[in-house]
Amino acid sequence: MANYVNAAGVDCLEDAVKDLKQASSLYESMGFTCLGRRTEPTRRSKLYGQGDIRLVLTASSTDADPVAQFVAVHGDGVIDIALKVDGVDDAIGEASRRGARALTPPRDERGHDGRGRRRAEIAAFGDVRHSFTTYEARVTLEDFFPEERVSPSDMKGIFFQTVDHITVNMEKGRMEPTVQFYQNVFGFTEVRYFDIRTAKSGLISRAMRSPNGRITMPFNEPTNEKSQIQEFLNTFHGPGVQHVAFHVTDIIASLKDLTSKGFEFLSVPGTYYDAVPKRVPNVRESMEELKRLNILVDGTDKGYLLQIFSQNLVGPLFYELIQRRGDNGFGEGNFRALFESIERDQERRGVI
Numbered sequence: 024m025a026n027y028v029n030a031a032g033v034d035c036l037e038d039a040v041k042d043l044k045q046a047s048s049l050y051e052s053m054g055f056t057c058l059g060r061r062t063e064p065t066r067r068s069k070l071y072g073q074g075d076i077r078l079v080l081t082a083s084s085t086d087a088d089p090v091a092q093f094v095a096v097h098g099d100g101v102i103d104i105a106l107k108v109d110g111v112d113d114a115i116g117e118a119s120r121r122g123a124r125a126l127t128p129p130r131d132e133r134g135h136d137g138r139g140r141r142r143a144e145i146a147a148f149g150d151v152r153h154s155f156t157t158y159e160a161r162v163t164l165e166d167f168f169p170e171e172r173v174s175p176s177d178m179k180g181i182f183f184q185t186v187d188h189i190t191v192n193m194e195k196g197r198m199e200p201t202v203q204f205y206q207n208v209f210g211f212t213e214v215r216y217f218d219i220r221t222a223k224s225g226l227i228s229r230a231m232r233s234p235n236g237r238i239t240m241p242f243n244e245p246t247n248e249k250s251q252i253q254e255f256l257n258t259f260h261g262p263g264v265q266h267v268a269f270h271v272t273d274i275i276a277s278l279k280d281l282t283s284k285g286f287e288f289l290s291v292p293g294t295y296y297d298a299v300p301k302r303v304p305n306v307r308e309s310m311e312e313l314k315r316l317n318i319l320v321d322g323t324d325k326g327y328l329l330q331i332f333s334q335n336l337v338g339p340l341f342y343e344l345i346q347r348r349g350d351n352g353f354g355e356g357n358f359r360a361l362f363e364s365i366e367r368d369q370e371r372r373g374v375i
Contacts, residue, residue: 025234027210028118029109032237033186034156035077036267037103038337039093043067043082046099049336050078052284054181054277059167066090070167074184076269079103093150098338101264104147104189105154106238111141114155118145121208126152148191148201149262182277187268187345188230188239188353192255194262198244202229210234215241215353223375224249224366230353241353249375251365258339266332268343274329275308277344278316287334289365290317303327307348319357326350330357334368 040046047057047069055071055078062068065085071078081102083090093102108114111129119125126144141157193201205211215230225246232239243265245252255265271277278288296314299306303322306313308329313320319330326349333341345354369375 025210027121027208028106028114028155030114030155030209030233030238031107031109031235033189034105034107034154035079036101036186036189037079037081037105037154038099039090039097039102040080040082040099041094043069043080046080046082046337047071050080052286053281053342054183057170059169061167068167073181076183076186089150097150097259097261097263100259100338100340101151101189101267103144103152103154104264105156108155108157111143111155111157115143115145118155118208122204123208148193148197148204151191151263182271182273182280183269183344184272185270187270187343187347188241189267190241190243190265192252192259192262192265193242193244194256195244195246195253197262198227198229198242201242202231205231205240209238211238211240214239220246221363221366224251224369226250226252249369251369254369254374255339264340266341266343268330268345271344271346274318274331274344274346275312275316278318278331281333286336288317289332289334289368291319295319319354321352321354321357322348322350328352328354330354 038046050071051057055073057069058072059070060068061070065088066081066083068079068081071080081090085091086095090102093100115125115129123145126146129141129143132140132142142154144152144154147153202213211231211233213229214232215228217226217228219226219228226243227246228241228243230239230241243252245256247253256262282288293314296310299310299320303320304324306320306327313329317331321328321330328345328347328350330343330345332343335341366375
């Protein structure tokens with residue numbers, strides 16, 4: 024399908040937060056570097072970077088602000104998935120013609136040095152939006168007061184390099200119209216379909232990808248009231264980003280660093296690893312170490328991936344670490360293992 028709005032990739036993710044200092048501490052522990060700050064009459068923001076990932080944390084002091092309204096309903100979470108486009112005016116015009124609801128008109132935003140970017144916003148799902156920004160101008164230091172301590176080497180990142188995919192949870196019956204929205208407005212196509220069910224719960228998932236392959240967004244919906252997707256919706260009070268997957272250069276080193284700082288990750292039964300050598304040959308890493316660290320493995324004889332999922336870190340939102348060695352899938356062989364791991368946690372907490 025055609026790339027109707029010419030979306031080139033993810034520009035940045037913006038989190039609406041209640042406590043900027045507390046949120047900053049979390050992401051700094053994850054290896055993100057503060058690249059700059061921005062102070063507006065009713066908002067305070069901090070820009071963080073690691074590798075090519077840009078993350079903006081924004082807190083608001085007025086109830087009339089959409090950021091404060093988001094936090095009041097949902098708590099901290101992703102409010103904006105900003106996309107780089109060739110031209111903002113053309114992108115929002117085409118998106119509107121294809122059924123998107125424009126939230127703000129195109130405008131120029133200028134930083135402290137007089138330079139800036141072109142930006143507009145459309146509604147995406149729930150209270151989450153997509154910003155369109157010009158392809159050449161992304162969220163950079165020009166939009167913020169830069170931190171004096173930042174050097175070019177800091178921006179290369181420790182382990183995280185790019186946003187691999189962004190997974191969204193929807194209410195039952197809302198996934199299909201949402202998928203159609205991304206097909207009609209952005210030209211996304213379905214690359215994976217999952218229907219996972221156990222005796223107690225289940226989910227349906229459709230993974231959508233942009234025409235250029237640089238934006239991937241799986242959408243989940245629950246199969247019943249006990250589903251972990253429904254628990255997310257109940258906790259978050261509506262649809263939202265369930266998890267963000269960061270592509271890492273060395274998942275073992277990254278995991279060791281994060282666990283040493285107190286981060287916790289989901290576990291899988293030790294028997295999971297018995298079938299891995301036959302299912303996924305040619306894995307370079309030590310199977311014993313992968314087992315000890317609960318790192319999941321999936322792939323074929325042509326390539327594989329390594330992945331692990333954190334416990335919930337921001338309300339019901341969690342993060343995934345994924346290292347790809349020639350496999351561009353989603354860990355299809357691990358999807359049930361992840362689902363059952365979260366289900367075991369639900370049982371432990373008495374949810375199901």
